[in-house]
Amino acid sequence: MKLNKKIKRLFIALLVVPMLAMAQVDFNKRPDDDLGNVEDEFQEHFFEALKQKGIENYDRAIEALFKCLNLDSKKPVIYFELGKNYSKLKNFGAAEENLKKAIDMQPDNEWFLDELYDVYYQQEDIDNAIKTIKQLVKYHPDYKEDLAALYVREKKYKQALELLDDLDEEYGLSESRDAMRNDIYSITGNAEDRIENLEQRIASNPNNEDNHLKLIYRYSQTGDKKKAYKAAQNLLKIKPDSKFVHLALYKFYLQDDRVGDAINSVKIALTSPGINADAKAKVLKDFVSFVSKNPEYESDLIDITSLVDENKDAQTHSDLAEYYLKAGDKVKALSNYKAALNQNPNDFKLIKDVLLLQLDLQDYKTVVTDSENALELYPAQPILYLVNGVAQNKLNKYKKARDSLEMGLDFLIDNPNMEADFYSELSIAYKGLNNITKSETFAKKAQAIKAEQ
CATH class of the missing domain: 1.25.40.10 (Tetratricopeptide repeat domain)
Structure with missing residues (x-):
C-alpha cells in the first residue's frame, strides 16, 4: 500500500x-562582485x-x-x-x-x-x-x-x-479500506463488529446490494443460517430483480425442502450474464450433488444444464460426468468427459477417464487412436500402453498389443495391480500369436501377483 x-x-x-x-x-x-x-x-x-x-x-x-x-x-x-x-x-x-x-x-x-x-x-x-x-x-x-x-x-x-471510519465518512467507501477493515476483523476474530458495520451501512443506504450480499455471506460464515436466510429475503424485498441474491437463496431453499424455489433460483443464477463462470460452476456442482441424492429431479438437472450448454467449463462437465457415471449412464458420462477434455486437452486425468470409459463401452478403435495420440503427450505413462494393448487384443491385433504392452512394462514402477493386468493382457496377446508357452507363463505371473494381494 x-x-x-x-x-x-x-x-x-x-x-x-x-x-x-x-x-x-x-x-x-547577475553577480554584483568580481568573484565570478x-x-x-x-x-x-x-x-x-x-x-x-x-x-x-x-x-x-x-x-x-x-x-x-x-x-x-x-x-x-x-x-x-x-x-x-x-x-x-x-x-x-x-x-x-x-x-x-x-x-x-x-x-x-x-x-x-x-x-x-x-x-x-x-x-x-x-x-x-x-x-x-x-x-x-x-x-x-x-x-x-x-x-x-x-x-x-x-x-x-x-x-x-x-x-x-473517518475516511469512509468523509470520502465514501473504498475497496482498499474495506479490504483493510476485513483484514482487521479476520485478525481479531471479531465477527460481531464486522456484521455490525455492515448492518449500519445497510441502514444508512438500503439500496446498496453489495452490503446486503456481504452481510448474507458473513452470517453464513459464522454459521447463523437463519439470519443469513433472513438477510437474503430482506435483499429480495428491497431489490426483487437482484440476481446475485439467488447465489445464496438456492441453498436455503434446498435446506428447507423448497425444491421448486431452489430450482428457480438455480436457473436465475446460471442464466445471469452478471454472475461469473466460477460462481455458476459452484451452483451447478451443488445442484448436481443434490440430484445425485434425489434422482427424481434428474429431468430438472437436464433442463438446467441445457440452459448453460455454452457456458459450462471443464470442471462443470467433469462434475456432470461423475454424476452420470454414478447414475449408471456411461454414454452421458463419456460425453461430458469429452467436453471437459476438449477444453483441457492436456489434462491427464481426463484423458485416462475418457479412455477407460471408451474401453468399457467397447469402442476399441477409438481407444487405439486416442491412446496413441495421448502417448505423444505422455510417453512414460504405463496406463496408456495398457489400454492400447487391451483395445488391440479386442481387435485381434495381437502383435501390436504385445508390442504396446511390453513397452509399457518398462515404465511400470511399484504398481502390482497394474502389473497383473499387463501380464493378463500379454497372456491373451501371446495366445493369439499361438505362443502358448509364453501365454501360460504370463498367465501364471498375473495369478501369482493377484494371490499376494
Missing part, C-alpha cells in the same frame, strides 16, 4: 521539486546532482550536492536531495540527518516529510514512521490510510478502525 501510493505522490514531487529548487535560486540574477557567477556554478552542480541521481549514480550526486553546500548551505532543497540519495544507498542514518535539516528549515513541506516517512518505513521503524505520518495526514487522505495500515502492523486495531 505504501509503495503504490508513494508512486502517485512521487510523480507530483518529480514535477514540484525541480521547480522548488528553481524558485529558491534566482538564476537570472556563483549562482551559475550552483546551478551547474545542482543539475549535475539531479542528472547523476537520474542515472542511479548516487555517490556522484552526493559529491555534486556537497559542492552546492559549499556555495550556499541555507537552501533546504540541498539537504532534501542529499537525504534522497543517501536513502537510495541505504545509508539511512545520513538520510534521516539531512532530511531533518531540510524539515527544520521548512517544517510544513510535504515532500520533505514524505521522504523522511519513507526512510523510517524502509527501516521498519514504525514508531517514527507513525510520528512522521501524523504530520502528513493534513496533506492527503492517502496518508491517513497509510497510518491505519501502520496501526494494524502495531496491532492497534481500534485506532485503525477509527481512521477507516
